[in-house]
Amino acid sequence: MSRPRVVIVGAGFGGLSAARALRQADADVLVVDRHNYHLFQPLLYQVASGLLDPSEIAHPIRSILRGHRNTDVRMAEVEAIELERRVVRTDAGELAYDYLVVAAGAMTNHFGHQDVAAHSIGLKSLDDALALRAMVLAQFERAAECSDEREQHRMLTFVIAGAGPTGVELAGALVELFSHLLPKDFPRLDFSPVRVIVVEAANRVLSAFHPALSARAATVLRRRGVELMLGRTVDHADERGVTLDDGLAIEAATVIWTAGVRASTLGEQLSHVGRGGRVAVGPTLQLAGHEEVQVIGDMAEVRDRGTALPMLAPVAIQQGQQAARNIVAMLAGGRAAAFGYRDKGTMATVGRNVAVVQLGRIRVAGFVGWLMWLFVHLTYIITFRSKAVVLINWGWNYLLEDRPVRLITGASREQPTREPTEAAG
Numbered sequence: 001m002s003r004p005r006v007v008i009v010g011a012g013f014g015g016l017s018a019a020r021a022l023r024q025a026d027a028d029v030l031v032v033d034r035h036n037y038h039l040f041q042p043l044l045y046q047v048a049s050g051l052l053d054p055s056e057i058a059h060p061i062r063s064i065l066r067g068h069r070n071t072d073v074r075m076a077e078v079e080a081i082e083l084e085r086r087v088v089r090t091d092a093g094e095l096a097y098d099y100l101v102v103a104a105g106a107m108t109n110h111f112g113h114q115d116v117a118a119h120s121i122g123l124k125s126l127d128d129a130l131a132l133r134a135m136v137l138a139q140f141e142r143a144a145e146c147s148d149e150r151e152q153h154r155m156l157t158f159v160i161a162g163a164g165p166t167g168v169e170l171a172g173a174l175v176e177l178f179s180h181l182l183p184k185d186f187p188r189l190d191f192s193p194v195r196v197i198v199v200e201a202a203n204r205v206l207s208a209f210h211p212a213l214s215a216r217a218a219t220v221l222r223r224r225g226v227e228l229m230l231g232r233t234v235d236h237a238d239e240r241g242v243t244l245d246d247g248l249a250i251e252a253a254t255v256i257w258t259a260g261v262r263a264s265t266l267g268e269q270l271s272h273v274g275r276g277g278r279v280a281v282g283p284t285l286q287l288a289g290h291e292e293v294q295v296i297g298d299m300a301e302v303r304d305r306g307t308a309l310p311m312l313a314p315v316a317i318q319q320g321q322q323a324a325r326n327i328v329a330m331l332a333g334g335r336a337a338a339f340g341y342r343d344k345g346t347m348a349t350v351g352r353n354v355a356v357v358q359l360g361r362i363r364v365a366g367f368v369g370w371l372m373w374l375f376v377h378l379t380y381i382i383t384f385r386s387k388a389v390v391l392i393n394w395g396w397n398y399l400l401e402d403r404p405v406r407l408i409t410g411a412s413r414e415q416p417t418r419e420p421t422e423a424a425g
Helices: 013-021 039-050 116-118 126-145 147-155 164-184 211-223 267-268 315-332 367-380 384-400
Strands: 005-009 026-032 038-041 058-060 071-075 077-083 087-090 095-096 101-102 106-108 159-161 195-200 224-228 233-237 241-244 250-251 254-258 259-261 290-295 346-351 354-359 362-366
Touching: 005 013, 013 026, 013 101, 013 267, 013 315, 038 087, 039 126, 039 164, 039 267, 039 367, 071 077, 101 315, 116 233, 116 254, 126 164, 147 159, 147 250, 147 254, 159 164, 159 250, 164 195, 164 224, 164 346, 195 267, 211 224, 211 346, 211 354, 211 362, 290 315, 290 384, 346 367, 354 367
Parallel strands: 005 026, 005 101, 026 071, 101 290, 159 195, 159 254, 195 224
Antiparallel strands: 038 058, 077 087, 087 095, 106 259, 233 241, 241 250, 346 354, 354 362
């Protein structure tokens, strides 16, 4: 008699967490993902800024799950989920399931601005990070040979839309790269026209943080040369740059969109979706009318005290563990239990020696926060080898102010196609 089959869609933080927690389950587990690797998304900006190599934040799924005798991996694109038939349709065939965990993550949300989508780059995938790294470095190569002052200034202007953690961390990394390292590589280039501009709809950066931490982050960014344009949005983008909602035109060769994400469109096949394309699920993470299906991570709208939990890796990891416990309980004839989120805090680094950390009522900013940020991110990296290499690269950069990965490769010259990417799900 064959064992029950658990299919997990997505090998992001949530899906991988569920798979690892099912290692001893009396079931066959199949993890399906469009890539053959798990991506540590919080450090994508460090690949984009030349500090880390892709192999240091991406790990083969099969390697991570090696030793899980009840688990297999399928690299395939999920095309549809047929709830009544209990089948996941992929470009490699149909996969039947007894239990399903949907953790397909999130994708960049341009809020219907097709012009912005066509003339900006996101930061949700390795392809994005490599393309952005190539774009940034290529602008300096071109500017060094450009005799047209206006065009040179456009090449050296970088606009980041969105001042959440991704936008803030990227801005801090770029100004550090531009002020400490690239001047050594381009000694004859005038760096005074270089601009890093952050455009944010809210009236402060890191709006999810306490106002005092937001203010500290803004002060540090401004001190390091970042221009903050708060209470404004990008209204239009073209090959010359962007136009803000107040009519201000900014000529920029590089526009980076970190202003929003939405859940994978797979959610629309499961149920009515709400804000951000997320699927509303109950306390047990189960889909209404289909107790065998659980939705977790960025795709799931789970409310805690009336507020939807954020799209963060710790949320997805804990939900993955709960989904696995629920499956084990149902395999034994029991019932799924309610998910309870343990808030481990929120943090963002603003660059060298400065990070802001919010742990409930505890707020930390500055060097101590930066050390906490380093420790937490090292903890979440999957493999010991990657932890060691990342730590070495961080130390190398800190002591010598050098970025070891400043390569413009052929594969990363063009902007990637806009596809949904597995994120915290």
